[in-house]
Amino acid sequence: MVEFHAARLDNTFHALADPTRRAMLKSLSVHERSVGELAAPFQMSLAAASKHIKVLEKAGLVRREVKGRTHVCRLDAKPLSDVRDWLRYYERFWSERLDVLEALLREDTSAPPAPPRGKGRTR
Amino acid sequence: MVEFHAARLDNTFHALADPTRRAMLKSLSVHERSVGELAAPFQMSLAAASKHIKVLEKAGLVRREVKGRTHVCRLDAKPLSDVRDWLRYYERFWSERLDVLEALLREDTSAPPAPPRGKGRTR
Numbered sequence: 001m002v003e004f005h006a007a008r009l010d011n012t013f014h015a016l017a018d019p020t021r022r023a024m025l026k027s028l029s030v031h032e033r034s035v036g037e038l039a040a041p042f043q044m045s046l047a048a049a050s051k052h053i054k055v056l057e058k059a060g061l062v063r064r065e066v067k068g069r070t071h072v073c074r075l076d077a078k079p080l081s082d083v084r085d086w087l088r089y090y091e092r093f094w095s096e097r098l099d100v101l102e103a104l105l106r107e108d109t110s111a112p113p114a115p116p117r118g119k120g121r122t123r
Numbered sequence: 124m125v126e127f128h129a130a131r132l133d134n135t136f137h138a139l140a141d142p143t144r145r146a147m148l149k150s151l152s153v154h155e156r157s158v159g160e161l162a163a164p165f166q167m168s169l170a171a172a173s174k175h176i177k178v179l180e181k182a183g184l185v186r187r188e189v190k191g192r193t194h195v196c197r198l199d200a201k202p203l204s205d206v207r208d209w210l211r212y213y214e215r216f217w218s219e220r221l222d223v224l225e226a227l228l229r230e231d232t233s234a235p236p237a238p239p240r241g242k243g244r245t246r
Contacts, residue, residue, distance in 0.1 A: 006142045017136035019129045029216065077216035084214070086145075087207050093152065093200035 015059035138182035
């Protein structure tokens with residue numbers, strides 16, 4: 001079960017590690033698209049775009065439905081919620097960083113102002 | 124700026140797409156470790172483990188400090204908070220899935236019970 005989950009995370013992270021594939025997901029978040037529509041904005045062959053779509057499908061991020069001659073692609077965000085769940089454990093670490101930064105800023109603003117220069121001379 | 128951010132996300136997602144590297148991050152979340160300590164639980168050469176650590180360093184997830192002869196590795200969770208920020212846009216999509224599921228469940232429990240079989244015959 002753990003290994004299966006790990007393999008799924010591998011596929012999802014791998015799918016997300018490419019700007020074209022992330023742009024395809026964004027495009028599908030607006031509307032379902034045919035393979036041709038999905039490939040159109042990118043300067044690459046249909047074969048290259050198709051490879052990217054297959055990586056997204058393997059990760060379960062894209063579902064493809066054949067309607068006659070057209071392959072319609074849809075976003076499935078479920079694997080992204082698994083990534084969010086995986087990230088939760090680490091949340092404390094970046095929160096701690098922010099806490100330290102906040103404490104430093106507070107220290108800085110609550111510290112008494114430095115004595116004016118040459119104060120000793122006025123006595 | 125956007126391209127720089129995209130390249131950083133590429134590196135982070137690529138670093139996370141491997142179970143050994145994710146296990147190394149988990150280990151560093153408990154305590155800082157030398158390269159040897161970090162490699163020890165995995166059945167691989169020190170050279171192979173070192174390659175994984177370099178991928179994590181490239182993504183900014185691990186910071187390495189040289190203390191005499193020892194290289195001490197520490198977790199830096201900042202790139203993970205960037206991933207969380209990237210995920211936020213997609214949150215609505217898995218929330219929508221949950222809303223639909225919840226609506227279906229409600230419909231199911233609030234629907235009146237089906238009439239008993241053979242009711243017509245008792246009249």
